[in-house]
Amino acid sequence: MQYTQPTxxxxxxxxxxxxxxxxxxxxxxxxxxxxxxxxxxxxxVYLKDHTRSIITHHDSPDVMIEASINPYRGCEHGCCYCxxxxxxxxxxxxxxxxxxxxxxxxxxxPELLRAELSAPKYxxxxxxxxxxxxxxxxxxxxLRITRGCLEVLAEFRNPVGLITKNxxxxxDADVLADLARDxxxxxxxxxxxxxxxxxxxxxxxxxxxxxxxAAIEMLAKxxxxxxxxxxxxxxxxxxxxxxAILNAAASAGARFAGMVPxxxxxxxxxxxxxxxxxxxxxxxxxxxxxxxxxxxxxxxDASFGKRMTGEGIWADQLQTMFDLASxxxxxxxxxxxxxxxxxxRPRGPQLTLW
Numbered sequence: 001m002q003y004t005q006p007t008x009x010x011x012x013x014x015x016x017x018x019x020x021x022x023x024x025x026x027x028x029x030x031x032x033x034x035x036x037x038x039x040x041x042x043x044x045v046y047l048k049d050h051t052r053s054i055i056t057h058h059d060s061p062d063v064m065i066e067a068s069i070n071p072y073r074g075c076e077h078g079c080c081y082c083x084x085x086x087x088x089x090x091x092x093x094x095x096x097x098x099x100x101x102x103x104x105x106x107x108x109x110p111e112l113l114r115a116e117l118s119a120p121k122y123x124x125x126x127x128x129x130x131x132x133x134x135x136x137x138x139x140x141x142x143l144r145i146t147r148g149c150l151e152v153l154a155e156f157r158n159p160v161g162l163i164t165k166n167x168x169x170x171x172d173a174d175v176l177a178d179l180a181r182d183x184x185x186x187x188x189x190x191x192x193x194x195x196x197x198x199x200x201x202x203x204x205x206x207x208x209x210x211x212x213x214a215a216i217e218m219l220a221k222x223x224x225x226x227x228x229x230x231x232x233x234x235x236x237x238x239x240x241x242x243x244a245i246l247n248a249a250a251s252a253g254a255r256f257a258g259m260v261p262x263x264x265x266x267x268x269x270x271x272x273x274x275x276x277x278x279x280x281x282x283x284x285x286x287x288x289x290x291x292x293x294x295x296x297x298x299x300x301d302a303s304f305g306k307r308m309t310g311e312g313i314w315a316d317q318l319q320t321m322f323d324l325a326s327x328x329x330x331x332x333x334x335x336x337x338x339x340x341x342x343x344x345r346p347r348g349p350q351l352t353l354w
Contacts, residue, residue, distance in 0.1 A: 012078035016094035068131030073104035095267035110148030136166035159338035220253025235290035243325040257331035
């Protein structure tokens with residue numbers, strides 16, 4: 001798939017590739033519609049999600065997550081590589097600009113979470129916030145849905161882990177510190193690059209690398225166990241930065257680290273190819289060939305046991321680099337286990353209706 005639209009300021013994608021579930025595809029007529037009109041600025045729209053449940057359970061052998069909470073569907077950060085983009089197709093949207101500009105918000109998430117934690121059948125588990133899209137994307141500053149969920153988890157003393165690219169997480173340092181005092185919380189900042197110019201075009205509305213490191217430092221000082229996720233590692237573009245990222249995170253107060261090579265499922269592959277064409281045409285072939293070497297000759301392999309690590313010589317080389325660099329930085333510790341024995345169902349007016 002080829003795109004001809006120019007880069008849009010503040011967006012990772014430039015177009016809406018076809019939804020793989022839809023038979024109808026919009027194809028602009030170059031004689032009737034100016035290309036600039038199609039690729040012009042698009043305002044973000046927020047849509048209410050009417051789901052009646054909030055906790056999603058996982059059985060994938062590739063992720064260390066029991067269950068997750070995702071306050072938002074779609075993400076305005078606009079990261080060009082985001083593996084979650086194809087999830088928007090389940091809503092009838094596109095993995096391209098729609099994913100960045102049609103944000104579905106679960107405004108009732110805190111209330112739904114309280115109801116599910118109050119249910120007699122609920123068994124205590126570590127809940128991960130941001131299993132798919134970022135829980136601290138820009139609109140969270142106004143809507144405070146993630147904050148509300150954390151307050152509920154603190155009320156019930158339920159363990160939680162979260163991952164984000166946004167400095168906004170520091171706003172909730174008070175609630176996270178309260179949970180951490182009972183060994184009930186851990187947080188991870190995802191850092192792809194330390195180069196602010198590269199970050200600006202690759203993750204246009206996420207916090208700059210400097211601010212992510214500042215978030216690690218602030219939350220670590222508040223008593224929260226902090227980690228760094230070097231993800232995604234883009235071979236031929238950001239892989240050389242891995243040691244520097246780990247060292248910087250360790251200096252900021254991180255205790256542990258993880259790494260995931262670039263993943264390009266479904267529509268993400270052509271979107272990422274287009275991004276390389278626009279921003280790094282001289283490196284495009286090198287990057288894509290390295291990706292293929294990680295994925296058995298393809299741009300993506302969704303097989304369990306391979307999708308999060310890749311395979312072959314380049315996968316082994318990345319893992320070796322990570323192991324050595326994380327050990328040298330003192331980040332080769334396992335993710336700290338969180339307590340499950342502090343859970344309680346508080347008695348109060350909010351439960352009298354149940």
